Amino acid sequence: MTKNCNFIEKLREVGLRPTKQRLNMCEVLFNREKTFHFTIRDLVKLISEKMNQKISLATVYNTVHAFEKKGYLKEISIDSHKSYFDTNTSAHHHFFDEDTNELIDCDDSDIDKINIRKNITGKKINSVEVLIKVASDNQNQK
Amino acid sequence: MTKNCNFIEKLREVGLRPTKQRLNMCEVLFNREKTFHFTIRDLVKLISEKMNQKISLATVYNTVHAFEKKGYLKEISIDSHKSYFDTNTSAHHHFFDEDTNELIDCDDSDIDKINIRKNITGKKINSVEVLIKVASDNQNQK
DNA sequence: AAACTACATTATAATAATTCTAAACTATTG
DNA sequence: CAATAGTTTAGAATTATTATAATGTAGTTT
Structure with missing residues (x-):
């Protein structure tokens, strides 16, 4: 559970309450060796299908945008139909x-x-x- | 009308029939000293409000994409909400x-x-x- | 220049992506 | 452990884009 504690702290730093949904998002996004590139759809799919956890689209949009605004995620736009987020914010x-x-x-x-x-x-x-x-x-x- | 003739030829080169709507689009896009950056909305607005010509959204989308495919326009994506086209295709x-x-x-x-x-x-x-x-x-x- | 044909335009419907809303829920504070 | 401020959610609303199918038009043929 030390892992989880990190996420709780991370969320607090960002000014977000550590809810189950947000912790699941952190699990998928930040519990990795390499940085990660994903679309909103990818993220919902990973949480609902791979983790077997329920999460609403609205929560994913809200939280991704909150992370982005605080500099924990970066948006990379390829063309009008392909928008990715990147956990590497450097x-x-x-x-x-x-x-x-x-x-x-x-x-x-x-x-x-x-x-x-x-x-x-x-x-x-x-x-x-x-x-x-x-x-x-x-x-x-x- | 020499100007118009250029557009007719240009459209033919691209394999498009020179219709009134497409000629109006050419007027807005290519009858300029400098290259031009625009969104689909900008283009519709210019044709309907500035030129006082009727054109449907579908025609604008179709023709812009036709120009893009043939290399007469280039898409520049800023973020997931802002997509521009550029008449400078170099x-x-x-x-x-x-x-x-x-x-x-x-x-x-x-x-x-x-x-x-x-x-x-x-x-x-x-x-x-x-x-x-x-x-x-x-x-x-x- | 009438008639034919293939391509275009249009309004509208369909789809897709995103945001909004308001009710139910939950983490934190006192 | 009650109060409250923030959160989640389903579903509605909004926005952008694409598809559809009926009508219209350019180019070709006669």
Whole structure:
């Protein structure tokens, strides 16, 4: 149960009460060796089918957005039909495999640091994200 | 009417019949000095309110997607709620102004060429896109 | 230039993704 | 252990997008 205690603390830090549903979400999201990329559907499916726990769509949306706002999740938008969340909230870039619809983190060593030479007057840069779409060599993607 | 003739030819090249609705769309999209960033809603609004021409949502969706498939428009996805199209279909990057919801093209000179050191085995790179989110210096964005 | 055919447009319905609502429930505080 | 403030939920509402099928139109044939 030490694991659970971590999640309880994590939720408190974020200002959320540790409810059963939120603890189940934490279990799926943060109890991993690697970071995790998922859609809202993926998450609901994992909790209801793999964990056999009931959770409503509304709770998943609410809690994911709460985590996002507090910086515990990051949204990665591929196109208007594909939106993912990432448990890796550090500044980093992505490969997107169009064959498998899989999102893959770039290591810092995979890509040179992005150097932006222009400034928009009066504006500061909030984020710089690179998305590299890849697909199988022998088939032509859209 | 020479302008119109260009659009007729352009549509033919793309394999689309030059109908009144499509010519109106071309007028809004391609009769510009600079490239243009827009949402589906923007486009409908411009045609119906500014041009005072009737067009159905379905036609706009169909034709925008036809242009996109043929490479005359490019989709730029900001987040799950904001999807733009760009009449500049060359490989280039973007600034997104979170204050004004405005998408701004990067010139090649604004940003160093992206150098990717890693290859995903058996995959080829289809696109590399950088999105730089900016916002006013003195207010804290979400 | 009438008639034919294949493609387009449209209003509307269908689907999908997300947000809202209000009633029932639960964690925390005193 | 009662009060209360926050949470969950089913279902309704909203929004974005796609499908449908009837009507309309461009391009071709005669």
